[in-house]
Amino acid sequence: MATSIKKPTAKDQKAARQSVAVLKSITGSTKPHDAVIFQVEGTSISVPRNAVLLLEKVLDEMADGRTVEIASFSKELSTQEAADLLKVSRPHLVKLLETGKIPHKKVGAHRRVLLEDVKKYESSLRESRRKALDKLAREAQEMGLGY
Template sequence: MAQTAAAAPSALLPSAEQAEVIDFIESLRARGGTPAEPSARIVSADGTRGVVIPESMFQILVDVAEALKAGLAVTVAPRHLALSTQEAADLLQISRTTLVRLLESGAIPFDKPSRHRRVRLEDVLEYMKRQRAAAAQALDDMVADAERLGMYDVAGEEIADALKHARRAR
């Protein structure tokens, strides 16, 4: 499925036919999670050697395979470094109107070279990172408040500790 840089997003849905993905993951794990060669390569189905890919691209492919194995859908969408407000809103999974409010409030920087606002992909990703951190802090605060008020049971503490540990591991 070859796509141009301006291609529409495509969703990869997990299916029974994706045994190759699972085999890919198991093969990597069997080798200690590293490629068999010093550099990762894309190889065609007939075994012909393809191009060498950077480690960062290899890790992306591993992450996609892990998500599909876990039964998650993966969306592949080409992105420009500068996004329209609709593209940025879609990436954040919010309405365009909400995004414009965020832009006007200064939460996300933007440029307006003409009539239309342009948002840098880097700024949108940074905003997402800040939002995740704020949500994690809010959850930690709620857990601490519940513990302080004696509203947390033992099983809840174990879950909270596991969540805190998982968050720190990221």
């Protein structure tokens, strides 16, 4: 399920800029496993630090005037959910499954993919791309192409 915050107004951007500055100072002084306690109209709310970091990221994007979307995924994904997460077509994802690049299981006629496996594939893809770009940059420097 995804929730979107459309392009923020100038007023929202200003409020987001102020809020993110305060949140960054709070999260910068807390330990990684500490909860952050907020006081709202006399009521204390304990929020996990990771949730506050996510809110910080949302506010940062809003401050820059960007649309924000937050999506939650179950541990087991349909092929369409996995494809959406990787930002590829479903047929392309099915090819990745059939070639064994991403493990999956079949439930009846349907394929199911673990979120963890999709994230591992995405991470390894990102790493291989980074290595290829590093290699290209090195070769360009060796050839004196001005990069």
